[in-house]
Structure formats: structure tokens, C-alpha cells
Amino acid sequence: MGGGAVIRVLLGHRGALLRGALATVFATEDDLEVVAVIDHGDDVLPASVRGQPDVMVLDVHLPGAVGIDVLARRSAAGGVLVLSDRDLSAGASLRLVRQAPRVGLIATDASPGELVGAIRQIARGEPVLDPELMLAAIRVRDNPLTDRECEVLKLVTTGATAQEVARKLCLSAGTVRNYLSRILTKTHARTRIEAIRKAEQAGWI
Structure with a gap:
């Protein structure tokens, strides 16, 4: 954000101590204004509607419904910076990386200065991608x-x-069963649950 504009920030973190510490760090910056502080994923969209933040800083493990799809929808209106630990699965990293530059990814062990700098980058529309997490993402199979x-x-x-999938997609139940059979073959899975697990871990869905 150029010209001295203030960056409106929504902060979401599961930990009360870190949440308070980060809010304090942000408040000391002249160009940052914390417009909302939340501790649950279900509050992300309502709080963003009320506060109209330029950037949302969210803990990747924030409880509640704050999945990749939610981040993608929200990032159409403003940037999102995800705080992630380094054991995030490659599949999850890939799904986040695909949303760049409006969704950024930074490690939780980043310094306060690095985090503030990343917020400014996201606000300018510049990508923020942790190198180690990005490397894990690009290693994911096609x-x-x-x-x-x-x-x-x-x-x-x-x-x-x-049957429910068929109704939702306007297909026959037989066609859906054929799709599911091919999915099991392609994922080398014995059950639908195993196929889901493999596909999620690989970042395919």
C-alpha cells in the first residue's frame, strides 16, 4: 500500500497468548490497523464483512470452517496471509501456493519484522511464499x-x-459409480475413504 495508506488487518489465531502478542506488534506499526481479532474459523467471513480488512492474517490451524475454498473466496476482495508450521502437508501447501499472490504462506517461526513485511507485500499484491513449504508443494505429483x-x-x-452426488451434478447414479471406480484405480485405493485421504494429502482436491 503506497502513499502512506493504512493497511486494515484482520487477525485470526487459535492461541490467546500469540493472538494478543501479534495484535500488539501490529498496533505499533503506523501503517497497520487491526480491525478484528478472532479465534475461530467460523468468524472469518462475518468479521471480514464487518471490518473490511485489506489483509487477513490467519493461523493455518484456526479451528472451524476456514478451508482453502474460503480463503480463495475471501482473497478475491483482499489479501490473505497464512501462518503455517513447517510440518504442513505437501498437499495443503500446494493448495495454498496455487492461490498466490493473494494468499501468502509464511512460517510461524518468522520474526515479527518478517511478518509485518509480509503483510505489506500481500497488501501490495506481491507473493509471499515460504521457500521450504513451496519446495514441498512443487514436489507433489501431477x-x-x-x-x-x-x-x-x-x-x-x-x-x-x-445417489446424492448424482443429483447434485445432474448425473445418473451409474455414471457416478463409474467415476468412483476410476478414482479408486487412479489413486491406488481400496476404499473411498482411502482415496479421499490420498487425494487430500497429495493436494489433488
Whole structure:
């Protein structure tokens, strides 16, 4: 944000101590204004509507419904900086990296100065990607599933039956079962649960 503009920040973190410490750090910066502090993922979208932040700084383990899809939707209106520990799975890293530059990824062991600098970068629309996490992401194998197969598998993750998936996608139940059979073959899985686990870990869905 150039010209001395103030960057409005929403902070979401599961830990009360770190949440308070980060809010204090941000408040000492002349160009940062903390407009909301939350401790649960379900509050992300409501708080962002109220506070209209330029950048959301979110703990990757924030409890509640704050998945990659939510971040992608929110990042259309403003930047998101995800605080991640270094044991984040390669698949999760890949899904975050794909949202760059509006979704950034920084390690939780970054210094306060690095974190503040990253917020400014995100606000300017510049990418912020932790090198180690990015390296893990780019090592993920190419997705063998088609877009439709991914769509079917995502619906299965919600607990939907083949019949429910068919209704949702305007397909026949037999067609959905064929998709599921191909998904099991491509993921080398014996069950749908195993296919979901493998696909999520690999960042395919």
C-alpha cells in the first residue's frame, strides 16, 4: 500500500497468548490497523464483512470452517496471509501456493519484522511464499484425476452417497459409480475413504 495508506488487518489465531502478542506488534506499526481479532474459523467471513480488512492474517490451524475454498473466496476482495508450521502437508501447501499472490504462506517461526513485511507485500499484491513449504508443494505429483473426478470426490468427502452426488451434478447414479471406480484405480485405493485421504494429502482436491 503506497502513499502512506493504512493497511486494515484482520487477525485470526487459535492461541490467546500469540493472538494478543501479534495484535500488539501490529498496533505499533503506523501503517497497520487491526480491525478484528478472532479465534475461530467460523468468524472469518462475518468479521471480514464487518471490518473490511485489506489483509487477513490467519493461523493455518484456526479451528472451524476456514478451508482453502474460503480463503480463495475471501482473497478475491483482499489479501490473505497464512501462518503455517513447517510440518504442513505437501498437499495443503500446494493448495495454498496455487492461490498466490493473494494468499501468502509464511512460517510461524518468522520474526515479527518478517511478518509485518509480509503483510505489506500481500497488501501490495506481491507473493509471499515460504521457500521450504513451496519446495514441498512443487514436489507433489501431477493430479491424475480429471476435473469431474475431483468434483465427485469432493462431494464424497461431505458424506454424500453416489445417489446424492448424482443429483447434485445432474448425473445418473451409474455414471457416478463409474467415476468412483476410476478414482479408486487412479489413486491406488481400496476404499473411498482411502482415496479421499490420498487425494487430500497429495493436494489433488
